[in-house]
Amino acid sequence: MTKHQKDLNKLCVHTITTKPWSLEESLEHYAASGIGGISVWTDAYAEMGPAKAGELIADSPLEVVSLVRGGFFPKATASERAKAIEDNKRLIEEAAALGAPLIVLVCGAEPTQSLSTSRAQIQTGIEALLPLAESLNIKLGIEPLHPMYADTRSAVSTLNQANDMTEAIQSPLVGVVVDVYHLWWDERLEAEIKRAGDKDYLFAYHICDWKVPTEDMLNDRGLMGEGCINVPQISDWVSQAGFSGFTEVEIFSHRHWQSDQSEFLEKIIKAYHTHA
Numbered sequence: 154m155t156k157h158q159k160d161l162n163k164l165c166v167h168t169i170t171t172k173p174w175s176l177e178e179s180l181e182h183y184a185a186s187g188i189g190g191i192s193v194w195t196d197a198y199a200e201m202g203p204a205k206a207g208e209l210i211a212d213s214p215l216e217v218v219s220l221v222r223g224g225f226f227p228k229a230t231a232s233e234r235a236k237a238i239e240d241n242k243r244l245i246e247e248a249a250a251l252g253a254p255l256i257v258l259v260c261g262a263e264p265t266q267s268l269s270t271s272r273a274q275i276q277t278g279i280e281a282l283l284p285l286a287e288s289l290n291i292k293l294g295i296e297p298l299h300p301m302y303a304d305t306r307s308a309v310s311t312l313n314q315a316n317d318m319t320e321a322i323q324s325p326l327v328g329v330v331v332d333v334y335h336l337w338w339d340e341r342l343e344a345e346i347k348r349a350g351d352k353d354y355l356f357a358y359h360i361c362d363w364k365v366p367t368e369d370m371l372n373d374r375g376l377m378g379e380g381c382i383n384v385p386q387i388s389d390w391v392s393q394a395g396f397s398g399f400t401e402v403e404i405f406s407h408r409h410w411q412s413d414q415s416e417f418l419e420k421i422i423k424a425y426h427t428h429a
C-alpha cells in the first residue's frame with residue numbers, strides 16, 4: 154500500500170539537525186525545499202541574539218515551532234536552583250523575541266540526589282516560571298528523555314511521569330513533548346500519548362531513529378528508516394490522539410553532520426515521506 158505524500162508544510166527541522174549551517178543558511182535551504190517549520194536551538198542565534206534571529210525568521214516563509222532548549226532545574230544547592238530558574242526566565246524572553254510559542258524543556262537531573270528529589274525540583278522550577286510564561290504567552294513542554302540520560306539530563310524518563318507532572322502543575326501553558334528516540338521502547342507509550350492528547354497538552358512531536366548498534370549515547374541518532382523504531386506507528390498514535398502540529402526532525406549525528414547538508418536535507422524529506 155502506498156501512502157499519500159505527506160504535507161511538507163507540516164514538516165519542521167531542528168537547526169541542530171543541520172548544525173554545520175548558520176541560521177540564515179538553514180532558513181534559506183528549508184524554505185527552498187518547501188519545509189514549513191523550524192525549531193531553533195539557542196546556539197543558532199548565540200552570536201546575533203534572539204531579536205535579530207526573530208527578524209530573520211519573520212522575513213522567511215518558515216514558522217518557528219519551538220525554542221530548544223530550557224530546563225536543567227535540579228541542582229544540589231538552593232542558589233544553583235535559583236540561578237537555573239533565572240536562566241529559564243531569560244529563555245522565555247528570548248522565545249518571545251524569536252516568535253517561538255513553545256520552549257522544549259530538557260528537565261535535568263542531579264546525580265548526587267534521588268530521581269524523585271530531582272523531579273520535585275523540576276516541578277518547582279516550572280511552577281516558578283509560570284507568571285512570566287503567562288505574561289508572554291510562552292508554552293513550556295516537558296520532554297521525557299531516555300533513561301540512559303537519567304544521571305544528568307533528565308529525571309523525567311517516561312511519558313507517564315511527564316503527564317503526571319503536567320497534570321499536577323495544572324496550567325494550560327504546560328504540556329509534554331513526545332520524542333520517538335526517547336520513548337519508543339515504552340509499552341505504555343500508546344496509552345500515554347492518548348492521555349496527553351485527550352487532555353490537550355501534547356505540544357510537540359519529534360522524530361529520528363535508534364541505530365543498531367548505537368555507537369554514541371548522544372550524537373549517533375539515525376535518520377528515520379535507519380534504525381529499529383517504528384516511527385509510522387508512533388505517528389499514527391500521535392495523530393489519533395488529536396495532534397495536528399508539526400512533525401519535527403531532530404537528529405544529532407556526527408555521521409550526518411559530516412555529510413553534505415543539502416543532500417542530507419533531501420534524505421530527510423524522502424524519509425519523512427517513507428518512514429514517518
Ligand code: ZN
Binds near residue numbers: 296332359403
Ligand atoms: Zn526531542
